[in-house]
Amino acid sequence: MSNTGWKDDLARDLEAYGFGEEPSAFEMARASVIEHWSTEIRRIGKGFKLVVVGQARRHPDYEDGDRICTAAVHWFDRHARFVRTAHRIYVLGEQAGEEIPEDGINTE
Amino acid sequence: MTKLQHPALITLMAGRWDDAFGDLHHLSEETLGAECAQRLLDKCGDRRAIQSEIRETVDELYKRGTHQAGELALAWSMMTCRPSYPPSFRSVLPQLQYALDAADLSADDDGDCRERLRIWWAAGAGDYVREKRSPFALAAAVLAGEIEKESALVSLAHEVDVAKWFRSPHVGPTLTVMPASRATKLNSHNRPFAEILDKELPLVCARNLDQARRRLSNEFPHASAAIAALFRDLREGEPIKFRPTILVSQKPGTGKSRFVRRIATAIGLQHVHRYDGAVSDGQFSGTSKGWSNTEASVPARAVLASRTGNPLVFIDELDKCSGGRGSLNGSLTSALLPFLEVETAKSYRDQSLDCELDLSMASYICTANDVSLLPDYLRDRFRIVRVPAPRLVDLPLLASSVMEDLAREDPERAGDEPLAPDELMVIAKAWEKAGFSLRKLQAIIRATLEARDAHAMRH
Numbered sequence: 001m002s003n004t005g006w007k008d009d010l011a012r013d014l015e016a017y018g019f020g021e022e023p024s025a026f027e028m029a030r031a032s033v034i035e036h037w038s039t040e041i042r043r044i045g046k047g048f049k050l051v052v053v054g055q056a057r058r059h060p061d062y063e064d065g066d067r068i069c070t071a072a073v074h075w076f077d078r079h080a081r082f083v084r085t086a087h088r089i090y091v092l093g094e095q096a097g098e099e100i101p102e103d104g105i106n107t108e
Numbered sequence: 109m110t111k112l113q114h115p116a117l118i119t120l121m122a123g124r125w126d127d128a129f130g131d132l133h134h135l136s137e138e139t140l141g142a143e144c145a146q147r148l149l150d151k152c153g154d155r156r157a158i159q160s161e162i163r164e165t166v167d168e169l170y171k172r173g174t175h176q177a178g179e180l181a182l183a184w185s186m187m188t189c190r191p192s193y194p195p196s197f198r199s200v201l202p203q204l205q206y207a208l209d210a211a212d213l214s215a216d217d218d219g220d221c222r223e224r225l226r227i228w229w230a231a232g233a234g235d236y237v238r239e240k241r242s243p244f245a246l247a248a249a250v251l252a253g254e255i256e257k258e259s260a261l262v263s264l265a266h267e268v269d270v271a272k273w274f275r276s277p278h279v280g281p282t283l284t285v286m287p288a289s290r291a292t293k294l295n296s297h298n299r300p301f302a303e304i305l306d307k308e309l310p311l312v313c314a315r316n317l318d319q320a321r322r323r324l325s326n327e328f329p330h331a332s333a334a335i336a337a338l339f340r341d342l343r344e345g346e347p348i349k350f351r352p353t354i355l356v357s358q359k360p361g362t363g364k365s366r367f368v369r370r371i372a373t374a375i376g377l378q379h380v381h382r383y384d385g386a387v388s389d390g391q392f393s394g395t396s397k398g399w400s401n402t403e404a405s406v407p408a409r410a411v412l413a414s415r416t417g418n419p420l421v422f423i424d425e426l427d428k429c430s431g432g433r434g435s436l437n438g439s440l441t442s443a444l445l446p447f448l449e450v451e452t453a454k455s456y457r458d459q460s461l462d463c464e465l466d467l468s469m470a471s472y473i474c475t476a477n478d479v480s481l482l483p484d485y486l487r488d489r490f491r492i493v494r495v496p497a498p499r500l501v502d503l504p505l506l507a508s509s510v511m512e513d514l515a516r517e518d519p520e521r522a523g524d525e526p527l528a529p530d531e532l533m534v535i536a537k538a539w540e541k542a543g544f545s546l547r548k549l550q551a552i553i554r555a556t557l558e559a560r561d562a563h564a565m566r567h
Contacts, residue, residue, distance in 0.1 A: 014203075014206055017178075017203075018175065018178040018179070018182070018203075019170075019173050019174065019175060019178050020169070020170030020171060020172065020173050020177070020178055020181070021173070039195065039198045041194075041197075041198075041201075041229060041232050041233035041234075042233075043233075046226070047226070047229070048201070048226070048229035048230070048232075048233065050198055050201055050202050050232075072202075073202045074202050074203075074206055075202055075203055075206070076198050076199045076201075076202050076203070077199065078166065078185060078199040080199070
């Protein structure tokens with residue numbers, strides 16, 4: 001299904017997130033999930049992009065459990081609940097265990 | 109085009125965390141309300157507390173649901189980023205990049221912002237994980253040139269662009285070994301030589317000669333004649349070129365091969381092209397271009413491998429080569445001839461590359477046990493230097509250099525005590541029996557150290 005208006009959608013969504021809004025429960029429910037995710041910052045030419053790698057779930061193009069890497073992330077939720085890439089919203093599941101939690105304290 | 113308005117971008121331009129905090133506090137006092145603003149100021153002294161307070165403020169601001177509050181929230185979330193913890197950047201950078209891309213700034217402001225944001229991205233990528241400073245101070249320091257590049261993830265060696273370095277002209281003496289005017293088309297086997305075709309290759313200059321000489325005479329006390337002869341060819345700061353030399357010792361194991369390698373590294377030659385003399389054909393001067401697989405001569409390959417105009421070709425065991433002059437396959441002794449005289453080496457036509465090479469600056473050092481086996485035309489062209497077998501008086505110096513070698517091989521040996529006089533006595537007796545060979549000495553010292561380990565006191 002082609003979506004030629006993706007740029008408008010993206011701008012609208014980012015605008016909304018900037019207002020403090022979050023994706024609707026419906027959007028979150030139908031979005032693909034990334035489990036055991038971790039973030040990477042990659043260089044593209046002079047610039048950089050943030051990507052999330054992990055195991056996909058409910059992704060239309062991949063089997064569950066496939067290891068995927070998202071496109072450049074345009075919005076990373078501050079509580080790490082979701083990310084917005086150019087075309088998709090991903091719900092973030094469990095974070096991969098390698099990263100040290102903030103403040104160096106394991107809260108669980 | 110508008111002025112720099114977005115609070116996050118204004119914050120990005122701050123040079124210190126404190127400045128950023130002050131400005132931001134001033135900007136958001138109205139939106140936040142007096143109570144919340146005061147709470148931020150109260151916690152300002154405590155690093156941990158202010159971080160969690162800022163996080164609460166960000167949540168609070170997003171809850172307002174206005175455009176202005178959202179922008180302030182982004183700016184405040186920048187205050188929680190720490191280069192020492194790269195994931196702290198991830199919920200800021202994409203948003204910030206988007207804000208910058210969306211903002212319609214003047215070219216100067218846009219350039220400044222992008223430059224700083226790139227440093228933030230690099231910090232987020234973990235390039236500055238050892239930095240204790242805030243990203244604001246970090247960006248200022250990088251822009252001021254205080255921090256060149258401190259990367260934990262990207263190694264510096266990766267960053268060196270060898271091809272570019274090779275393209276840039278060398279300051280100092282150079283030599284074009286393979287001038288294009290005297291070259292023919294390279295065939296598929298010699299494709300790599302295209303890299304040095306018509307290139308001015310740097311000539312390695314001798315450096316630290318005094319120090320190198322002192323170090324070598326400590327390490328090879330028995331080879332003083334050879335050291336004197338070889339250092340006579342060198343001038344400090346001038347390209348290295350040894351006269352063709354044969355190091356001769358009657359007995360094997362006087363450390364000749366190691367001596368050649370050590371002298372090369374001591375004076376600054378990084379690359380020694382070793383060629384084994386125990387061959388029976390003339391492959392040293394390359395195989396003809398007409399054959400289905402052809403190979404260039406050894407000196408030409410040494411030039412290519414070292415990318416310098418004056419490689420050192422080290423032929424080990426020259427006297428072991430067999431095959432007389434009349435042999436069908438040629439021989440090493442006759443193949444060597446054209447390289448030894450400067451006149452002929454200056455315009456040597458390599459039969460594989462089929463072009464004239466200037467190999468006049470290449471040096472040749474050989475080792476041999478018996479020069480009487482060599483044909484006289486070769487003995488004429490080489491300078492023959494004797495390396496006598498080490499004597500008992502050389503033992504203390506040799507033993508310490510062997511100890512250094514062992515420590516280099518095995519880090520656990522690095523802290524070993526030097527050999528005690530009684531140990532040296534035992535070693536001396538054993539070595540005398542073994543006929544003063546350096547290889548034997550190495551084995552004896554290793555055994556001594558192992559015995560010492562086995563009987564060491566444990567506590």
